Amino acid sequence: MAVDPLIELRGVNKYYGKLHVLQDIDLTVGRGEVVVIIGPSGSGKSTLCRTINRLEPIDSGTITLAGQPLPAEGRSLARLRAEVGMVFQSFNLFAHKTVLANVSLAQVKVRGRGREDADRRSRELLERVGLLAHAEKYPAQLSGGQQQRVAIARALAMDPKALLFDEPTSALDPEMINEVLEVMQQLAREGMTMVVVTHEMGFARSAANRVVFMADGRVVEDRVPEEFFTAPESDRAKDFLSKILKH
């Protein structure tokens, strides 16, 4: 795989003050690939995920999307962000809008679709994530898992080239994690390009093409899941896996 690179990071560095959170990151994500990023807290995996659509600016290095370098602030950046969907840990649905309006808003504002077209597309997507019956409710009336599925539908509504998931299940009850992971599995099977920061090792094993293990702001290992989980090369990864797989 990875013959047709969609997302490319080269020599990316980022500092928070003196803290060097991303250190010379090189990462390529091919079209249709599912890359899972794992690692201990504070390893920079969420930051890495957020740099890909420039919610976090970087200090040096280059990030290209389908061969185009990321533009600085402004309209061209907004246009590019529309091509890369993002799903957040805390869902971040628009609290004052109904589920349907959440999914339709950016279609109308950014894609310039008519309200009816947008709503039709939103209903299709809500149907796909199993929430059509809740279209007229407000986010606060839904469970966490339902809210996260709406957030996925909202990101899909822009017909993105790739989806970024920043710990999408970390704020969910165990029961609700599966309903979200199922939707993500389905997207992976359909060939969506995905970068997923997660602690769900089961998902990494079953859905990922590659696992990227990060520690202390560096990419320590970048391998196919089976190899990584059965025979990690670095001590850091062995240590991490022994801690999380013990229970």
Next chain:
Amino acid sequence: MNVLTDNLSLYGKGLLGTVELTVYGSLLALVLGFLMASFRVAPVASLRAFGTAWVTVLRNTPLTLLFFAVVLGLPRFGVVLPFQLFAVLALGCYTSAFICEAVRSGINTVPTGQGEAARSLGMTFGQTLGTVILPQAFRSVIPPIGSTLIALAKNSAIAGSFSVTELLGTYKTLNELGYGIIWTFVWIAVGYLIVTLTISAVFNVLEKRWGVAR
């Protein structure tokens, strides 16, 4: 008692003057206040600096001084307007600084994640602010904006000293006509109560209709 019935048209004109100053001043203050709040959270540094300077200067200037600056200052630059318009400008600009800060505190109540989500969908700063942030910020700032506009209504009394017809200024005429000071002021106070209680009522309705459900 008969101070009111004898001078109904004088009181009426004064009340109308105060209502006009309040309504136009409030509209100007709301428009400028929301605009300046947007400036203060904008990604462009020069806009943020302008918003901060606007608030700092206007919020810390005594209103009477501001009236002098507008009424005496602007004509020097060739800006000659009716006194009532000058008064609306002074009141509106002064109050906009307070509205701006109330709106900005409202903006801070909207979780940053929602703004990030909007930006990650490709929405511009203006779209994010206009469709996601401000509609929610507005809900939480209804009560403080109500208080600020009530203060504006009462501050409009200063305009009376600058040749603008308004409610408090009627006491001068009534005094010259020989009416007792107590009842003159009682009826003036009633006039202000009508204006301020109306504002309260409007904001109570707004809060019931739009307030944040918790």
